Every structure is written in structure tokens, then in C-alpha cells.
Amino acid sequence: MATPSGRTKVVIVGAGFGGLSAVKTLGNKNIDVLVVDRNNYHGFWPLLYQVATGQLDSASIAYPIRGILHPYKNADFQLADVQGVDFDGKKVLIEGGEPIPYDYLILAAGSAQFYFGNNRLAETTFSMKDVDQAEEIRNHVIRAFEKAQVETDAEKRKQLMTVAIVGGGPTGVELAGAYAELFQIDFKKDFPSLDMSQARIALIEAMGTIMMPFSDPNVKGASDLQKSVHKVLEARGVEVMLNKAVDSVEDSIVQFKDGSSLAAGTVIWAAGVRGALLGDKLGLELARGGRVNVTEELSLPDRPEVFVVGDMAYLEGFPWG
Ligand SMILES: Cc1cc2nc3c(=O)[nH]c(=O)nc-3n(C[C@H](O)[C@H](O)[C@H](O)COP(=O)(O)OP(=O)(O)OC[C@H]3O[C@@H](n4cnc5c(N)ncnc54)[C@H](O)[C@@H]3O)c2cc1C
Incomplete structure (x- = not known):
């Protein structure tokens, strides 16, 4: 899929630690990178409890994604809630917008709360x-x-x-x-x-x-x-x-x-954690904790152009999943 620049396009879903780590690696390379997140900020979750208890204001732990991307001339951002992926058509499906085409896809949508089957x-x-x-x-x-x-x-x-x-x-x-x-x-x-x-x-x-x-x-x-x-x-x-x-x-x-x-x-x-809910919408069989099975290259077993990283991924045999 050639972009207007004629270069290979990598779409990264999620601007958390996993997604931004990929941006750092791919930044300023001869490819186009598009980061997609439903929020326009990167959140530093380890200090989230201090926002909840009024000890820190939100701006101290939320950094604008567009600002983080400034040093990377080949990277852009799109604010969108990802609803699924058309793996055969190589498109990311978003809420209320046109599907986003990709050559390579990195899914890094993090984790979600788990309620042990009692979603009420x-x-x-x-x-x-x-x-x-x-x-x-x-x-x-x-x-x-x-x-x-x-x-x-x-x-x-x-x-x-x-x-x-x-x-x-x-x-x-x-x-x-x-x-x-x-x-x-x-x-x-x-x-x-x-x-x-x-x-x-x-x-x-x-x-x-x-x-x-x-x-x-x-x-x-x-x-x-x-x-x-x-x-x-x-x-x-x-x-x-x-x-x-x-x-x-x-x-x-x-x-x-x-x-x-x-x-x-x-x-x-604060009792349970599972892979991001986006995992449920991918049409894949999920692993323990609602996470997506990946190979040692962190790609989907039958889709080498799709990678899953961070809290969303499950690697069998890896000590922390
Ligand atoms: C409250 C809290 C405290 C923590 N404390 C610690 C700690 O002290 N030490 C430690 O090592 N780890 C801690 N962690 C865990 C750590 O934050 C995660 O392991 C890490 O953030 C995982 O990175 P990630 O990139 O996989 O996901 P995240 O950093 O969660 O990023 C996921 C990104 O994906 C986006 N996203 C999700 N779904 C969609 C969608 N459908 N469409 C578009 N965008 C989407 C989100 O907006 C988010 O920006 C904590 C986590 C939480 C929640």
C-alpha cells in the first residue's frame, strides 16, 4: 500500500509505552508512521492514583501525543477509537471514520478492567x-x-x-x-x-x-x-x-x-486486569487474560505484518505472559 509519499505505511494503535516505543524505533526512517489513539495524550499510568486522590493534576501525567511526535518527521497522529481490523484488506476500522490502510500494523491498545464475569x-x-x-x-x-x-x-x-x-x-x-x-x-x-x-x-x-x-x-x-x-x-x-x-x-x-x-x-x-477490549473485536481466539497470542517476533501467528505489543500481547512460555 503506497502512501501519497510512495512509502511503506506503518499504523500503530495505542500511544502507550508499547506504541511509543515502536515510534522511537521507526521514527525518522524512510517509511510513514501513523499513530492512532482514542485519546490525544500519552498517559503515565503509574501515577494515575495520584490524580484520583487529588495529589497531582492531570497535566502532570498526560502528555500530548502530537508534541511527543515532533522529533519524528515521518510520524503523524490520528485521534480515533479503533473498532476492529480488516486483516485481509489491511485496514484499521475506526468509529465514525474511513478505514485506515496499512502495510504493517502494530496493535498496542494496553489493558482493561476485568470483572470476573460480573460485568454489572x-x-x-x-x-x-x-x-x-x-x-x-x-x-x-x-x-x-x-x-x-x-x-x-x-x-x-x-x-x-x-x-x-x-x-x-x-x-x-x-x-x-x-x-x-x-x-x-x-x-x-x-x-x-x-x-x-x-x-x-x-x-x-x-x-x-x-x-x-x-x-x-x-x-x-x-x-x-x-x-x-x-x-x-x-x-x-x-x-x-x-x-x-x-x-x-x-x-x-x-x-x-x-x-x-x-x-x-x-x-x-482495582481487582482484575485483562487485555484491551479491542482484542475481543479482532475475530481471534484470545489467550489467558483476554490477550492476543503472538509469536516470538510479537506478530500474529498467521499474519507476519501484524504485531501486538505491551499489555495486549500474550507470549506462551514468557514468564510474565
Ligand atoms: C493504574 C495503573 C498503575 C500502574 N502502575 C504501574 C507501575 O507502578 N509500574 C509498572 O511497571 N506498571 C504499572 N502499570 C502498568 C503499565 O502502565 C502498563 O504495563 C503499560 O502502560 C502497558 O503499556 P501498553 O502500551 O501496552 O498500554 P497502555 O500504556 O495502557 O497504552 C494503551 C493505549 O492504547 C489506547 N487505546 C486503547 N484502546 C484503544 C482503541 N480501541 N482505540 C484507540 N486507542 C486505544 C489507550 O488510549 C492508550 O493510550 C500500571 C497500570 C495502571 C492502569
Whole structure:
């Protein structure tokens, strides 16, 4: 497929770490590169929890993609939500626009939240996967405390001042720690008429320890790191709830599979992760975690011109998938 420049065209879907790494390699080469993303910014997700808890503004972790591409004269950007790929016709299908032709395609659409088959949770809990969602959480918590200030019913006030975080992995732990600081330092000053000892942060984990990815295979039970994180969080006032599998969340009530429940004005889902939802629209058989099977060259087994990189890809035998 010759572009107007007559050069080979590489389309990269996703301007995350994977997509931008490809741009760096292909930048200023004798080819045309088009980056396509549904957002016009590259997000630095490791600090997203700080946006959700008001410690950082969004601009600190979101960099304009067009600006990032300035040094690469052969690279351009198109804002579009990718809906699928016509592999035979070599075209990327986008929402509300003309298909984008390619010679080579790099799919780097990242990951999505996983709800263990209970997709209703996507509607009743907050997710934290991009800047818009993090801002939504931040605004919701602030509004909940504003409401709490004028709430006369003690139980309702307590509920408004409760943040439940489902998932004791790194994201849940970071969020819980940041809320502890926010409530005890900033909110204590911001809401002088609220009794901050009533503010509650519950970190809910279905397994017997938090920080599951950091288990030590040589240790039975929780590793030193897991125990230490648990201890620090509790010292900061976080309620760590282990062996608590969530059954449902409706009307700000977290219902557990063991029959107990928790009333929380804010419920954040940080419990599961899977490959980007774009994977479901490719007509391919997906691997574990909703990710796309790739060869050692990171290409599709029967399509050497299509590569899948980053969180979206699954390589059998690779220690981290
Ligand atoms: C909250 C959070 C905290 C994290 N903390 C850490 C950490 O501390 N340390 C660490 O090593 N890793 C961390 N990670 C994981 C790390 O961010 C990812 O492994 C990394 O971003 C993966 O890069 P990627 O390019 O595959 O996907 P991403 O960086 O997620 O980029 C995917 C891009 O694709 C775009 N996209 C998705 N779907 C479409 C579509 N249909 N159409 C168009 N564009 C689309 C998105 O807008 C996004 O720009 C964290 C992740 C999250 C969500």
C-alpha cells in the first residue's frame, strides 16, 4: 500500500509505552508512521492514583501525543477509537471514520478492567484506567465529603465518608495509602466540621494476602513484603479486609460472598486486569487474560505484518505472559 509519499505505511494503535516505543524505533526512517489513539495524550499510568486522590493534576501525567511526535518527521497522529481490523484488506476500522490502510500494523491498545464475569460491576463501581476516570473518582470523593458535611443522619454520613477499594494489588494499595494521607492531612483541614475519625478506607481482597503478585514461592503464606505493606497500611488507618470476595455492588452497598456487606459512598474496582477490549473485536481466539497470542517476533501467528505489543500481547512460555 503506497502512501501519497510512495512509502511503506506503518499504523500503530495505542500511544502507550508499547506504541511509543515502536515510534522511537521507526521514527525518522524512510517509511510513514501513523499513530492512532482514542485519546490525544500519552498517559503515565503509574501515577494515575495520584490524580484520583487529588495529589497531582492531570497535566502532570498526560502528555500530548502530537508534541511527543515532533522529533519524528515521518510520524503523524490520528485521534480515533479503533473498532476492529480488516486483516485481509489491511485496514484499521475506526468509529465514525474511513478505514485506515496499512502495510504493517502494530496493535498496542494496553489493558482493561476485568470483572470476573460480573460485568454489572463495571456500572456500579469506579474504574481507574485513564485520566477521565481518575478525575471522575477524585470529583466523586470530594462531592461525597461535601454531602457528608451537611448530612444529619450519622449512618449516611459515615457511608459517604467511606471509600472501598476492591483489589489488594499494587494499584489498590497505592490508592489506599494515598487516601489515608488525603483524609488525615488535607481533608482534616478542608472539612474542619467533619470528624475525620469517621472516614473509612477499606481495602478489600479476595485472597488471604494483599500484594498477591509479590508472593515469595519459598515462603508459605504471606511474604515479608506483603506483611510489611499490610502493617504500614493498617498503621495509617486503612482497614485491610482479606478473604472477602465481592458478590455485587448495588446502591453503594458492597455485598460479599460470605453474606456480609459494607456501605461505602465510593467503590473503586482495582481487582482484575485483562487485555484491551479491542482484542475481543479482532475475530481471534484470545489467550489467558483476554490477550492476543503472538509469536516470538510479537506478530500474529498467521499474519507476519501484524504485531501486538505491551499489555495486549500474550507470549506462551514468557514468564510474565
Ligand atoms: C493504574 C495503573 C498503575 C500502574 N502502575 C504501574 C507501575 O507502578 N509500574 C509498572 O511497571 N506498571 C504499572 N502499570 C502498568 C503499565 O502502565 C502498563 O504495563 C503499560 O502502560 C502497558 O503499556 P501498553 O502500551 O501496552 O498500554 P497502555 O500504556 O495502557 O497504552 C494503551 C493505549 O492504547 C489506547 N487505546 C486503547 N484502546 C484503544 C482503541 N480501541 N482505540 C484507540 N486507542 C486505544 C489507550 O488510549 C492508550 O493510550 C500500571 C497500570 C495502571 C492502569
